[in-house]
Amino acid sequence: MRLATTVFLTDETIAPARLAQELEQRGFAGLYLPEHTHIPISRQSPYPVGDGPLPREYGRTLDPFVALAQAAAVTERLALGTGITLVAQHDPIGLAKGIASLDFLSGGRFTLGVGFGWNVEEAADHGVADWSRRRELVRDRIALMRALWNEEPTSYEGEFGSVSASEAHPKPVQRPRERKGAPPLTGPRTLLGGAAGPKLFAHITEYADGWMPIGGRGLTETLPALREAWQEAGRGPEGPQVVPFAVHPTPGKLAHYRDLGVEEVVLQLPPADEAEVLRTLDTYARFL
Template sequence: MKLGLRLPQRLGVDLQHDLVEAARTAEAAGYASLWTYERLLFPETPAEPYAPPNVPWPETQRQAADPLAVLTAAAVATERVRLGTAVLIAALHTPIQLAKQLATIDQISGGRVIAGMGTGWSSDEFQAAGAARADRGRFLDETLDVFDAVWGPDRVNFRSPRVVIDNASVLPKPVSKIPVLLGGGGSAKAVQRIAERADGWLPFLTTPGPEGAAEVRVRWDRIREMASEYGRDTSRMEMVVVGNVTFTDRPAGPDRSPFVGTLDQIMDDIHTAAEAGADELILDLNLQDWFTSTQQMLETAVEIPGRAQVS
């Protein structure tokens, strides 16, 4: 199992200097990929909690720098690591513009982009983008359709309720097909979408230890079984687990969530992801107040690959 690292986008990050330092440091430390996430705004009185039943939005997300701009900076600063989004919310973007942005970054990076996509959940963000929560699945499907059309050969002809492309060239094209990974998987429709359309899955662990590994493995086996029924080559699909890390000074109790606890407990969770069959694990060390600076975060990030000893 390979390791990926989320780049710093949070409140308090020096965007002029920290992004390049983090990207270069992670590549030198042996990380296989760098990732960004999307947060459009920070509502003072959000329509939904950050997580059920009433988890507040993390204060560090008051700022979340634009994921594609951050990825572009990383593309210029690195040479080998893959560059992914986990995830972009389809309903917050115009599909053809998003396709062109991803293709442009893919060209800049020499073909290293991974497009992690999701439906999203924040009504405040949908409202700000002129969308509605009820449209989120339909907008994701439409965006995937546009990707297929405009990343294919010119001239492009495409028609949907929101997008009309009439006999046009849409350039640049990606270096090669950009892998599209999908988050979610909590509903039958989401599982079907992953199996039928995605190049991979971006799940979270919900339980630590062997039980959590088995749970994810069963769901991944089901997705690939369904994909095979659609006639797809499942050997080309990948599972990339997302680990949002929260460090604690003392060991967290037996009812802890995955990736919450001491560094030793986080190491256990890394091995749980490997046991689940993950091809890669994204470590996000930015969504908490535990780190006082990007440099402190990077010191821990550099330590983890050597301790994890996963391959």
């Protein structure tokens, strides 16, 4: 089972390049970075993982694609990913270019973690006007990006956006994944975040490679439902990939994931300076 990591990298924490080198040297599988462009002071959206004020790092987060590009430049094997990209808050044509460039420059090491968001005020500043339809917006934007990632110029006309058949290079290094009765999935490996349920699982089986559940609780009950939906959608025997995210590891927890057939787990690192992060890596190294 592969052990990757995630951390809120900020202007006050360990630097991306330093962390990436330490991860690769120690044998960790990957680095996933979150995304928040800004946190409006007038925020009314509740903090989704606890009571009290929003932790300081949310408003200081480095751009994940810039940080991951730095990490890619100083490593050779370390997998790189977002955990997660707030797709609704991006221009999809520009986002498609950035993703393809990072996958190309890293030699196919990028995973696109996709989230639907929780901060209404942040999303509104990006023009997300109808919060209740953000899942449909994300679905549409990913379809547009996949059109740009096709080998042949491909147009796309969606509810929220369109693109004409275009020359769009570089292409992602990762090869398309076949789907029964539907065009192949182009672009890098794509994992959707979100709470378990029929709506999320329908999105996963339609346009993603798997699921990125935060914390990984309740997988004994939810994994069979996702796997059944996957088979019913004709997606084949190789998925869905399930990657528990932001996990605080214990031997029992990791053994449980392994018994469920999980092949990758993303461990949470503290948003701290170099000394504290490296101490945490030393603690986690016993699980490798």
